[in-house]
Amino acid sequence: MKKLVNDPKNVVNEAVAGFGAAHADLVRVSADPIFIVRKDAPVAGKVGIVSGGGSGHEPMHGGFVGPGMLDAAVPGPVFTSPTPDPILAATKAVDGGAGVLHIVKNYTGDVLNFETAADLAAADGVEVRSVLVNDDVAVKDSLYTAGRRGVAGTVLVEKIAGAAADRGDDLESVALVAERVIGQVRSMGVALTPCVVPHAGQPSFTLAEDEIEIGIGIHGEPGRERIKLEPADAIVDRLLGPILDDIPFVAGDKVLLLVNGMGGTPQVELYIVFRRAAEVLAERGIEVTRTLVGNFTTSLEMQGMSITVLKLDDELTTLWDAPVQTAALRWGR
Amino acid sequence: MKKLVNDPKNVVNEAVAGFGAAHADLVRVSADPIFIVRKDAPVAGKVGIVSGGGSGHEPMHGGFVGPGMLDAAVPGPVFTSPTPDPILAATKAVDGGAGVLHIVKNYTGDVLNFETAADLAAADGVEVRSVLVNDDVAVKDSLYTAGRRGVAGTVLVEKIAGAAADRGDDLESVALVAERVIGQVRSMGVALTPCVVPHAGQPSFTLAEDEIEIGIGIHGEPGRERIKLEPADAIVDRLLGPILDDIPFVAGDKVLLLVNGMGGTPQVELYIVFRRAAEVLAERGIEVTRTLVGNFTTSLEMQGMSITVLKLDDELTTLWDAPVQTAALRWGR
Missing domain, CATH: 3.40.50.10440 (Dihydroxyacetone kinase; domain 1)
Known part of the structure; x- marks a missing residue:
């Protein structure tokens, strides 16, 4: 470790x-x-x-x-x-x-x-x-x-x-x-690598060199399936489909799109993911009016990410935009 | 990869x-x-x-x-x-x-x-x-x-x-x-793991399972020495010594202390590092008046961190505190 x-x-x-x-x-x-x-x-x-x-x-x-x-x-x-x-x-x-x-x-x-x-x-x-x-x-x-x-x-x-x-x-x-x-909020994640809990000293699960886990939990608990590594766009599509079909989100919706890093994924990858997710939403007629990209809910040093979509209305948008002053989110103050 | x-x-x-x-x-x-x-x-x-x-x-x-x-x-x-x-x-x-x-x-x-x-x-x-x-x-x-x-x-x-x-x-x-x-600003970093440049597909260097590199460059280029993994506090001391001795920083100085993640290091570890760095500065009579902790200058998914100390004066403090509105740093707007 x-x-x-x-x-x-x-x-x-x-x-x-x-x-x-x-x-x-x-x-x-x-x-x-x-x-x-x-x-x-x-x-x-x-x-x-x-x-x-x-x-x-x-x-x-x-x-x-x-x-x-x-x-x-x-x-x-x-x-x-x-x-x-x-x-x-x-x-x-x-x-x-x-x-x-x-x-x-x-x-x-x-x-x-x-x-x-x-x-x-x-x-x-x-x-x-x-x-x-x-x-x-x-x-x-x-x-x-x-x-x-x-x-x-x-x-x-x-x-x-x-x-x-x-x-x-x-x-x-x-x-x-x-x-x-x-x-009104739905999420799903993917892991490329496990993470190591310090007092355990060992990876909490194992993934083969060419394997990823779709639907991973934030403690590394099992998701939906393990598949071979795919291009980023295909992985995004696998996560967004179940998210959008769940409520469902429909054409005309305004949403906040959060691409969350699991801890060990570089920002360039998170933005590649964001690009595809925004494309998919646009294709479905869903308007992304607020965005957040970065490490917000991590699993130590796990490589992976999750996508979260929140359906907004005027009140939720106003509350989202309101001033906040914390170590990790800050605006308007 | x-x-x-x-x-x-x-x-x-x-x-x-x-x-x-x-x-x-x-x-x-x-x-x-x-x-x-x-x-x-x-x-x-x-x-x-x-x-x-x-x-x-x-x-x-x-x-x-x-x-x-x-x-x-x-x-x-x-x-x-x-x-x-x-x-x-x-x-x-x-x-x-x-x-x-x-x-x-x-x-x-x-x-x-x-x-x-x-x-x-x-x-x-x-x-x-x-x-x-x-x-x-x-x-x-x-x-x-x-x-x-x-x-x-x-x-x-x-x-x-x-x-x-x-x-x-x-x-x-x-x-x-x-x-x-x-x-007035000095830095030094450490790597626990290498990173993989996407078009290369291979780690840019190798480190043994129990080895870290002190003084690493942000592209993984060689630093000062490779040593066995040590407790975080000992590593912090190895980085801060050369930083503080360089200008040098002396008792009575007011400083900004930046603990920067290299990309793949969890925030809990960055705060463990910050804790020790702040202790060392206090022991030397150096006052930390501004702080920054997080991933600001990364090396893709490298695990590691760097410590940066900037000697402040009233003008630099005022300019640091001035409003900023960017994707990664935002306050006062």
Whole structure:
């Protein structure tokens, strides 16, 4: 295993400490239990928004903490859910009296631990609502998940819900707009290589030299099928087909197109993918009105990418465009 | 070779087309010759700023085109200098009557081709000044370079010179502030793995399973030494020592600390590196007042990172903080 780490046991706490030092203008970090909150939390009268999950998917979620997006992020061990304890602590730390929204990716561990934390917070008088992101069309019921997995569409849910909270919406309204994004966003990914979880020290799966996995999960869990490597355009077509057919997206729709790198894929490749995806959407009469290209929901150093399409309307577009100031997404401030 | 590409010959033109489609709000792209300009170029009365070089170092330079930074970027083939032709075309496209600054990384091909383009532009009546970035303290005179190589410090030169041009400085003043940054910025990198240039199809060098290269160049060209893999903190110390001793940086200095990923290194590792680098600087009495962590000057999918330290003063800090709106760096707009 070749990694820039010290003791593999300390990867998350050292990374979070470094994150806090690098972005002290935006966040504070708690070392025990581990969580990241915006510097000025709690914001009185504003709905607090908390997300979290296993580490290794950076910049998700810590990179999205700041004005206009998340109030707190709770990183678990690499590819492992955080326990209820830090989720509860983060929830209390961001409660400004207007309640707290939990944005949870659909993995069994995350669902259980966020639920427990929500119950404990409620017992302490904090009103909590939860939404479950399940944008991955690749498979239903896979390793770690009952139902569909939550993947890169989560970034869009966090940005748009964050903007709704930022403009002063109440908890019910913020939860509703988050649910609306979840209803209109679909994703699917591909892996060219596995990744190595530091405390395991070995690749989490193997792929032959000429093999790729279509529909991969963000922890390397199985997708739809393993096929021989194909040209980028053909791979894009394989991912976009199931995404577009799912809701379905139809001619006349306006969409946000996100091409997300899994961590180890160069930007030139992500833009080659974007080019083809935009072509396919144009051929179907779907208008790409907002775009995002880069590493937003990664699987450590995995080579691969995912495509996410979100159907926009005027309100979601306005909320997407609203100012945001985080380590990983920033505009308008 | 496992990559998300179609024909390896078309990597750069397809990636640039995708970049243009993804960021049509910021840039226009020319397909032949290949270059990227800000959408509203030329800006009348503003000094134009052009940079460029081989592709594969994304987001450098196309990701830095936009208000407050570059007016144009000229991507050559992967790891290969652009010819004078597109550099000349880009220079003319951004000339708003106040002259054009070329920001050139110190590689023999880049230096020659930017010089030729500058001469041709001058013959066409465009005033051109050039600055040469050579921030890499690892080696003097290496493959492709006489003198020191230009690496991730280039991003800081581009941001600060871009801000100077944006506030209305004349060509001479913009060149002077760029030279001042170049005088005060130093970098050094490490590789854990090689990368594969698409048209070559093979790794550009080899490293044993337990071996890393200290002082690597951004094209994989040789550094100072190959050593056994060490804990991250020890590697950081190996890079920071030569950087800090070079100018030297001393107690009381205020600095910008950039931890740059080479493309294939997960963010958790970059933040582990940042944590140690900030510790070392604090121990030496050097104050980190600005930070940047992420993939800014990459070597395709290489695993590794570089550390860059820029000595700041009030003017450079103000220019760093000034609004910028590009695909890869954005704040204040």
